[in-house]
Amino acid sequence: MKAALVLGTQLFEHSSATVDAELILFVESEWAFRRRPYHQHKIVLLLAGMRHAADRLEGSGRRVARIPLSDGVRFADGLRTLLRAHGAEHLSWMSATDRGIDSRIQRLCEAEGVRTEIHPDALFLTPAADLDDWFAGHPSARMEDFYRWQRRRTGILMEGDAPVGGRWNFDADNRQPLPRGGLTIPPLPFPEPDALTGAVMEEVARRFPDHPGDAADFWLPVTPDGARAWLADFVARRLPAFGPYEDAMAAGEPFLFHSVLSPLLNVGLLTVAEILDAVLAAPDAVPLASLEGFVRQLIGWREYMRGAYRANPTLRDANHFGLTRRLEPWWYTGRDIPDDLPVPVRTVLERVHRWGYAHHIERLMVLGNWFLLQGYHPREVFDWFSALFVDAYEWVMIPNVQGMSQYADGGGVATKPYVSGGAYLQRMGSWWPNDRAARESEFTAAYWEFLATHEEQLADNPRLKLALAQMRRRRTP
Ligand code: FAD
Numbered sequence: 001m002k003a004a005l006v007l008g009t010q011l012f013e014h015s016s017a018t019v020d021a022e023l024i025l026f027v028e029s030e031w032a033f034r035r036r037p038y039h040q041h042k043i044v045l046l047l048a049g050m051r052h053a054a055d056r057l058e059g060s061g062r063r064v065a066r067i068p069l070s071d072g073v074r075f076a077d078g079l080r081t082l083l084r085a086h087g088a089e090h091l092s093w094m095s096a097t098d099r100g101i102d103s104r105i106q107r108l109c110e111a112e113g114v115r116t117e118i119h120p121d122a123l124f125l126t127p128a129a130d131l132d133d134w135f136a137g138h139p140s141a142r143m144e145d146f147y148r149w150q151r152r153r154t155g156i157l158m159e160g161d162a163p164v165g166g167r168w169n170f171d172a173d174n175r176q177p178l179p180r181g182g183l184t185i186p187p188l189p190f191p192e193p194d195a196l197t198g199a200v201m202e203e204v205a206r207r208f209p210d211h212p213g214d215a216a217d218f219w220l221p222v223t224p225d226g227a228r229a230w231l232a233d234f235v236a237r238r239l240p241a242f243g244p245y246e247d248a249m250a251a252g253e254p255f256l257f258h259s260v261l262s263p264l265l266n267v268g269l270l271t272v273a274e275i276l277d278a279v280l281a282a283p284d285a286v287p288l289a290s291l292e293g294f295v296r297q298l299i300g301w302r303e304y305m306r307g308a309y310r311a312n313p314t315l316r317d318a319n320h321f322g323l324t325r326r327l328e329p330w331w332y333t334g335r336d337i338p339d340d341l342p343v344p345v346r347t348v349l350e351r352v353h354r355w356g357y358a359h360h361i362e363r364l365m366v367l368g369n370w371f372l373l374q375g376y377h378p379r380e381v382f383d384w385f386s387a388l389f390v391d392a393y394e395w396v397m398i399p400n401v402q403g404m405s406q407y408a409d410g411g412g413v414a415t416k417p418y419v420s421g422g423a424y425l426q427r428m429g430s431w432w433p434n435d436r437a438a439r440e441s442e443f444t445a446a447y448w449e450f451l452a453t454h455e456e457q458l459a460d461n462p463r464l465k466l467a468l469a470q471m472r473r474r475r476t477p
Contacts, residue, residue, distance in 0.1 A: 003065075003088040005079065005105070008046040009123070009393065010094050011053045012268040013224040017094040017119040023086055024062055026054050027078035028069040033208065036387040037332055039356040040204050040213040041220070045390055048200040048222040049267055055196070056223075069203070076108055083112050092117040095128070097306065098394040099313065123265070125272040126150065126303045128310070135311035142415075144168075146307070147300035156276065157295055169296075170289035174243045177428050178250055185253055186237035188260060190219050191226050212334060212353050212388055219355070220263055220390065227269035234259045235278050243290035246297075247361045249344070249429030254351050258359045259294070262391035265302075272298060297360075308399040308413050315402050318378065320410035321454055325375045331384055342422075342443045344431040345370045356390035364418050365425065368405025372419055373446040378408040416463040421447035448474060 004021030018024050028050060033043050047069065054064045065086055067078035083091065091109050095102055095118050102118055109116045121128060134149060135141050148168060151157060157164045193201060197218070205215040221227045238257040245257050264270045279294055309315070330336050334353035337346060348362045358367065363385075371381045382401045386392045403413025425431050426438035438444065451458065451471040458464050 001086060001088050002090045002092070003083065003086065005091060005093040006050070006053060007093065007096055007101075008050050009097070009267045011049045011224070012094075012122060012271070013056075015094055015119070015122065015268075017092045017117075018057070018062075021092060022063060023088070024054075024057055024064050025079065025082045025091075026050050026064065026066040027073075027075050027082065028067060029073055029075035029078055030069050030207070031072055031074040033069075036383060037211045038208075039388050039390060040208055040211050040215040041218050041356040042390045042392070043204045043208060043211070044197070044200050044215050044218045045220055045222060045263060046267065047204065048197040049269065051196055051200065052223045069207070076104070079105070080108060080112060083109070083114055088114055090115045090117065092119060094119045095121040097121055097123055099309075122271060123268060124303055124306055125154070125276075125299055126307075131303065131307040132310055135307045141304075141308065141311070141412075143300060143304045146304045147296060150299050150303060154299065156280070156299060157292060163292075165288045165292070170243060170292050173287075173289040174293050175247045176244045177430070178245060178248045178256075182250075183241070183245075185256055186233075188219075188255055189230060189233040191221050191229075193218060197222055212332060213356055217354070221269065224269055227264040228274070230264065231259075231261065231270060231275060231278050234261065235282050239279060239282055239294060240286045240290055243287060243293035246293055247428055249359075249361055249366070249425070249431070251343075251347050251429070251431065254355055254357065254359070256359065260357065262396075263357070266391050266393055266396065272302075302396075305399040305403075305413075306395055308403060309395045312399070312403075312409070312412060315398050315409055315412070316379075316382075318402055318408040318410075320408050321372075321375075321457065323372075323375045323377050325377060325380070327376060327380045327384055332387065340442060342370070342431075342441055344425050344429060344443070347431070352388050356388060358389075361428065363400075364405050365420060365428075368401070369419055370443070370446075372406050372417060373443075373450045378402050378406040381406055410457075411461070416461050417458070419447060419450055 001023060002021050003023045003025055004018040005025045006015070006018065028047060054066055058064050065082050067073060067082060091114050093105060106116050134146065138145060151163060152161065201215040201218050221230050238259065241257040242259070248256060250256065261270060261275060265272070265275065275298060279291060282291065331349070334350065337349065344366045348358050348366045352358050378401065382397055385401050386397050399413050402408040405418055407414055407417035421444035422432065422438035422441040423435070423444065425443065426435055432438040432441060448471055451468060452475065455468060458468060
C-alpha cells in the first residue's frame with residue numbers, strides 16, 4: 001500500500017508527494033510542540049492548518065489517517081504506528097526544509113521495511129540543486145549577486161538582460177520614516193475563526209497555558225483560500241506603500257505596510273509563484289520601488305537565506321564574539337519586564353508576545369541589535385526567536401539570527417554587525433520624546449560600549465571605520 005506523509009509545514013493545496021498515494025498520513029506530535037515554549041499562535045496555525053488540510057483531502061474523496069494530538073506523542077512513534085496499522089509498503093513525502101528531518105524519516109522507514117520516495121521541497125522558487133550550485137560557486141556569496149542571478153534566471157522584472165526601470169535597487173527611494181502627522185495604515189483583514197479553528201484555539205489554550213501568547217487572540221488564516229484573500233488584501237491596500245516605509249517603525253503600528261505573508265508562506269498555505277503572480281499583476285499605480293522592494297525580499301532575501309542555511313551547516317553553533325549571557329526568564333514570559341528596558345525594546349517585546357510577529361527592522365535593529373549589544377549568547381537568541389515567532393523555522397532562523405543579526409559567523413551572511421545606537425532608531429521610529437533623549441539613551445550607551453569592548457575584532461571592517469573613529473573620539477578626554 002502506498003502512503004504519503006504531510007508535514008505541518010507542507011499544507012499545500014496541491015502536492016506532488018500525495019498525488020498517487022492511497023492513504024495520506026498526518027501526525028500531530030505534542031512532544032514537538034513542547035520542545036520549546038512555542039507561541040500559542042504558532043501552535044494554532046500549524047494544528048488548525050493540518051486539520052483543515054486533512055479535511056480538504058477527505059472532502060475530495062482521499063483516504064486520510066491521523067494521529068491526533070495527545071499527551072507526549074512523538075512524531076516518530078506516531079508515524080510508526082500509522083505505517084504499521086495500515087500495512088504501508090511505500091511512503092512518499094515532500095523534502096523537509098530543515099536539516100535532518102528527511103534522513104530521520106528515511107531511517108524509520110528502513111527499519112520498518114517501507115520503501116521511500118522524496119519529492120522536491122515546494123516552499124521555494126529555486127530548485128535546491130541550483131541553489132547549492134550557486135553557493136558552491138560563490139564562496140563569498142553576497143545577497144546582491146544572488147538576487148541579480150535570480151532575476152536573470154527567472155526573468156522577473158527584466159527587460160532582456162536589463163532590470164525593469166534601469167536599476168536593480170530602489171533603496172534610495174525607500175527606507176523612509178513615516179511622515180510627520182502619520183499616514184493611514186490599512187488594517188489587516190483578520191479572518192473570523194471557523195468552528196474547527198475555534199476548537200483548536202481552545203485546545204491549545206488548555207494544553208499549553210504556560211506558552212507565550214493567548215490562543216484566544218489568534219489572528220491568521222489557516223487555509224489556502226484564506227491565505228489568498230489575505231494576499232489579495234496586501235496587494236490592493238499595502239503593497240503600493242511597501243517600498244518607501246519598509247524600514248519605518250511606529251510605536252502603535254505593528255504591521256505598517258508589510259505583507260505578513262511569512263507565517264503562511266513558510267507552511268505552504270501560499271506558494272512563492274502564487275505571490276509573484278499576484279504582485280506582478282498589481283495595477284500600474286503600484287510604484288516600481290515598492291514592487292521591486294517586495295520582490296527583492298521574496299525571491300532575493302528569502303531564497304538567499306535558505307541557500308546560506310544549506311551552505312553553512314556549522315552556522316548554528318557560531319559565536320564570533322564569544323558571548324555568554326543567558327536570556328532572563330521575562331523574555332519568554334513577558335512578565336516583570338525591567339523598568340529600564342529601552343522603550344523600543346519593551347514595545348516590540350510586548351508586541352511579539354501579543355502577535356508572535358514583528359516586522360523585519362524591528363527584528364533586526366531593535367531586538368537583534370539589543371541582544372548583540374547586551375552580549376547574549378547567539379544560541380540563546382536563536383532559541384528565543386524560534387519560540388516566540390509564528391513564522392520561525394530553523395532554515396530561516398539560523399541565517400537570520402546567527403548570521404545576519406548576531407554576526408555570529410564573523411561576516412558570512414552580513415558584511416557588518418547590525419548594531420546602532422538610539423539615533424538610527426529615533427530617525428526610523430521616533431521612539432523617544434526627542435533626538436537628544438535618543439542620543440542620551442541606554443541604547444546609545446550600550447552601542448558605544450559594544451564598539452569599545454569589541455574594538456579589536458571590528459577594526460578590520462571598512463564599514464565600521466567611521467563608527468570606531470567616533471567611539472575613539474568620545475573616549476579621548
Ligand atoms: P515583508 O516585509 O512583507 O517581506 C515579504 C517577504 O519577504 C516575507 O514574507 C518573507 O517571506 C520574505 N523575507 C524578507 N526578508 C527576509 C529574510 N531576511 N529572510 C527570509 N525571508 C525574508 N523570516 C521568517 O520567515 N521567519 C523567521 O523566523 C524570521 N526570523 C527573523 C529573525 C531576525 C533576527 C531577522 C533579522 C529576520 C527574520 N526573518 C524571518 C526575516 C524577516 O524579518 C521576515 O521574513 C519578515 O519580517 C516577515 O514579515 P512579512 O511577511 O510582513 O515580511
